[in-house]
Amino acid sequence: MGNSVVVIGMQWGDEGKGCIVDYLAEKTNAVVRFQGGHNAGHTIVIGEEKTVLHLIPSGILQEDVKCYIGSGVVVSPKALLSEIGQLKEKGFDIKDNLAVSTNCPLVLSSHVLLDKAREKLLGRSSIGTTGRGIGPAYEDKVARRAIRINDLFDRGNLESKLSSLLDLHNFLLKKYYNSEVADFSLELDSCLSFFDKISSNIKDVPQELRKLELSGSKILYEGAQGSMLDIDFGTYPYVTSSNTTAGSASTGSGIGPKYFSYVLGIAKAYTTRVGSGPFPTELNDHTGSYLARVGAEFGATTGRPRRCGWLDAVLLKRAIFANSVTGICLTKLDVLDGLDEIKICTGYEYERKVIDNLPLSADQFDKCEPFYESVKGWKEKTAGIKDYDLLPDLAKQYINRIEEITGTRVDMISTGPGRDEVIIRKNPFNN
Numbered sequence: 001m002g003n004s005v006v007v008i009g010m011q012w013g014d015e016g017k018g019c020i021v022d023y024l025a026e027k028t029n030a031v032v033r034f035q036g037g038h039n040a041g042h043t044i045v046i047g048e049e050k051t052v053l054h055l056i057p058s059g060i061l062q063e064d065v066k067c068y069i070g071s072g073v074v075v076s077p078k079a080l081l082s083e084i085g086q087l088k089e090k091g092f093d094i095k096d097n098l099a100v101s102t103n104c105p106l107v108l109s110s111h112v113l114l115d116k117a118r119e120k121l122l123g124r125s126s127i128g129t130t131g132r133g134i135g136p137a138y139e140d141k142v143a144r145r146a147i148r149i150n151d152l153f154d155r156g157n158l159e160s161k162l163s164s165l166l167d168l169h170n171f172l173l174k175k176y177y178n179s180e181v182a183d184f185s186l187e188l189d190s191c192l193s194f195f196d197k198i199s200s201n202i203k204d205v206p207q208e209l210r211k212l213e214l215s216g217s218k219i220l221y222e223g224a225q226g227s228m229l230d231i232d233f234g235t236y237p238y239v240t241s242s243n244t245t246a247g248s249a250s251t252g253s254g255i256g257p258k259y260f261s262y263v264l265g266i267a268k269a270y271t272t273r274v275g276s277g278p279f280p281t282e283l284n285d286h287t288g289s290y291l292a293r294v295g296a297e298f299g300a301t302t303g304r305p306r307r308c309g310w311l312d313a314v315l316l317k318r319a320i321f322a323n324s325v326t327g328i329c330l331t332k333l334d335v336l337d338g339l340d341e342i343k344i345c346t347g348y349e350y351e352r353k354v355i356d357n358l359p360l361s362a363d364q365f366d367k368c369e370p371f372y373e374s375v376k377g378w379k380e381k382t383a384g385i386k387d388y389d390l391l392p393d394l395a396k397q398y399i400n401r402i403e404e405i406t407g408t409r410v411d412m413i414s415t416g417p418g419r420d421e422v423i424i425r426k427n428p429f430n431n
Helices: 017-025 077-089 109-125 134-142 149-153 155-176 184-201 205-214 286-294 313-323 362-366 393-406
Strands: 004-009 030-033 042-046 049-053 066-069 098-101 219-222 260-268 271-273 307-309 327-331 341-350 353-355 369-376 410-414 422-424
Touching (some): 004 017, 017 219, 017 260, 017 327, 017 422, 030 205, 066 205, 098 184, 098 205, 109 134, 109 155, 109 184, 155 184, 260 313, 286 307, 327 393, 341 393
Parallel strands (some): 004 219, 004 260, 030 219, 260 327, 327 410
Antiparallel strands (some): 042 049, 271 307
């Protein structure tokens, strides 16, 4: 067994994974992003400085930490180059610290056009994607027609594959979606320019990771989005286009699962979701507005307001099982500081029956009525606390109750957006 930790979200994303990865990365050798695309956004706050990362792993802000983008990630050339440029402006030179897998599929401009055209056609039935082309890019990957980074090494092969792919995309855009089409010359130039700027960072990522694992290095595997957005496991069809659960850390990086020693499941102290789809504990009242305001619940990638609701422990139990979660990291505990009463969903009523597990489909899930257990609010400040013993007793009771219901220990607690506003009860690397 190795000494590597997988960090995943247990809800619908936006759980605060970036902050936790940045914190843990200080004492690690490498961070690996293993799925998703630039539809994910991880926000890191250092002092007064806020950095939002979409493709580059959250460990990039730590000195001497190697960062890897695995083949499970779909890469937008424009987005990655923009992110690299923004980091350089802030004084972070990533030249020697970033490696991108040769097998990453590219997100092209035609993928973006297809994504937006499809959502427009669906109207009120739209999935609520970010419109960044992620879904169409994964479709091409599965259909075995994607342009991958290793295609950029041979211009002749690239031109042939790109021409064939754009013929298909443009046919759909023009004939089916009645939309604008992509320009082959511009797309080719974009790919070649990207290759020219990134070529020294293109690596055989599984081989690089193998060397690190065999040398006993500490490695963080960073997931994007959350478990309930998993293409197989989540609230389908209101999900993302990749596998967001812990198993994807292996398939998306090229490392076997025996090397993972700990799975850290990140969960907010309440629940949020962006876009369409079922959300039984959603609060469309003053409490929901309070959580959104105090928690600054706006998407890091799109700026869309997040829907807010009480903590759903039924959902957490399912995610814990699906990910083999070792310990929970509870984030945004401080957002609950001003509430008189806090609720935890412990079950649902569906078709006049009480159930304590998730229903089989999104349509069924949407018809569930939650059952709540109430706990008294602590009405004291937890923001910035770094010692568990200093938390209010009622806050500790809330955490203890989450542990009892889920059967899983809360090993870490985030009490603010800063990289040092974290309580460590058990370090994931010290097993």
